[in-house]
Amino acid sequence: MRIRFTKMQGAGNDFIVLDETRQRLDLTPAQYRQLADRHFGVGADQILTVRPSPAPGVDFEYVIHNADGGEVEQCGNGARCFARYVADKGLTRSDRIKVQTLSGVIEPRLNADGRVTVDMGKPVFRLEDVPFVAAGLSPHKEGAWEKWHLALGTHAESEIVAVAVLSMGNPHAVQEVADVDRAPVAKQGPLIEHHSRFPKRVNAGFMQVVDRGRIRLRVFERGAGETLACGTGACAAVVAGIRLGKLDARVDVETRGGLLTIEWAGGDAPVLMTGPAVTVFEGEIELQE
Numbered sequence: 001m002r003i004r005f006t007k008m009q010g011a012g013n014d015f016i017v018l019d020e021t022r023q024r025l026d027l028t029p030a031q032y033r034q035l036a037d038r039h040f041g042v043g044a045d046q047i048l049t050v051r052p053s054p055a056p057g058v059d060f061e062y063v064i065h066n067a068d069g070g071e072v073e074q075c076g077n078g079a080r081c082f083a084r085y086v087a088d089k090g091l092t093r094s095d096r097i098k099v100q101t102l103s104g105v106i107e108p109r110l111n112a113d114g115r116v117t118v119d120m121g122k123p124v125f126r127l128e129d130v131p132f133v134a135a136g137l138s139p140h141k142e143g144a145w146e147k148w149h150l151a152l153g154t155h156a157e158s159e160i161v162a163v164a165v166l167s168m169g170n171p172h173a174v175q176e177v178a179d180v181d182r183a184p185v186a187k188q189g190p191l192i193e194h195h196s197r198f199p200k201r202v203n204a205g206f207m208q209v210v211d212r213g214r215i216r217l218r219v220f221e222r223g224a225g226e227t228l229a230c231g232t233g234a235c236a237a238v239v240a241g242i243r244l245g246k247l248d249a250r251v252d253v254e255t256r257g258g259l260l261t262i263e264w265a266g267g268d269a270p271v272l273m274t275g276p277a278v279t280v281f282e283g284e285i286e287l288q289e
């Protein structure tokens with residue numbers, strides 16, 4: 001089967017966007033993996049699919065697959081690219097849209113400066129409301145919030161890390177590090193992603209607080225490995241930092257692929273994420289059956 005695609009990136013987190021507004025492609029997990037493969041396919045961290053509105057009051061459905069072929073609930077950098085795509089392709093005339101994801105409705109809007117701001121909804125951090133965590137973690141009170149201690153590795157070589165756990169529609173475990181460039185992302189990332197406390201796996205964030213309005217962040221993403229930026233990871237890290245009393249309500253997040261700005265007024269307020277969304281190229285690819 002031969003399909004058309006658009007390659008996009010948001011702060012270096014890269015995507016293949018597929019248009020299913022007129023016809024379903026019905027791709028298999030193996031075909032998503034082929035698309036994402038950087039040697040045998042196009043190459044991407046996630047594949048984003050645009051589908052027509054599934055319900056009144058919503059403009060589109062936004063379907064997200066990780067590079068490993070698994071469908072996931074949310075993708076922040078992808079949401080900005082999704083908004084840029086539907087505007088550039090003339091699928092909407094509005095600069096503010098409502099988009100249904102697996103984890104609820106988000107609202108991207110195109111800004112005059114070319115960046116996109118997304119209302120990502122409210123974060124979830126009450127332990128009983130975070131749907132991705134197995135019971136039995138013992139929280140450790142720090143400031144206004146709790147961090148959880150995770151044992152990584154075998155008994156002989158066990159390492160304990162303290163993570164803040166929360167959902168931005170998808171699951172995140174964020175730890176604070178002194179220097180993000182020296183953080184053990186490649187070593188700890190897979191151990192945290194597959195930790196038995198997270199039966200649906202988790203995105204592992206490594207956050208360096210520079211000052212109350214700036215952090216540096218690396219994220220080892222569930223189903224994709226370390227990416228140049230993770231939008232929901234940036235939201236989760238900032239929310240965690242604010243809850244821990246270390247950050248103000250508006251924070252610039254430096255990632256390896258670019259700058260994101262995250263705003264959160266606390267409580268049930270939505271998290272706002274602003275950043276770039278860029279089309280790289282368009283093409284066609286033959287997929288294996």
Ligand SMILES: N[C@@H](CCC[C@H](N)C(=O)O)C(=O)O
Pocket residue numbers: 013045046066072073074075076077078170171203221222223224227229230231232233
């Ligand atoms: N790159 C994303 C997150 C994509 C999904 C994530 N890997 C997961 O499995 O939850 C972002 O920008 O938020």
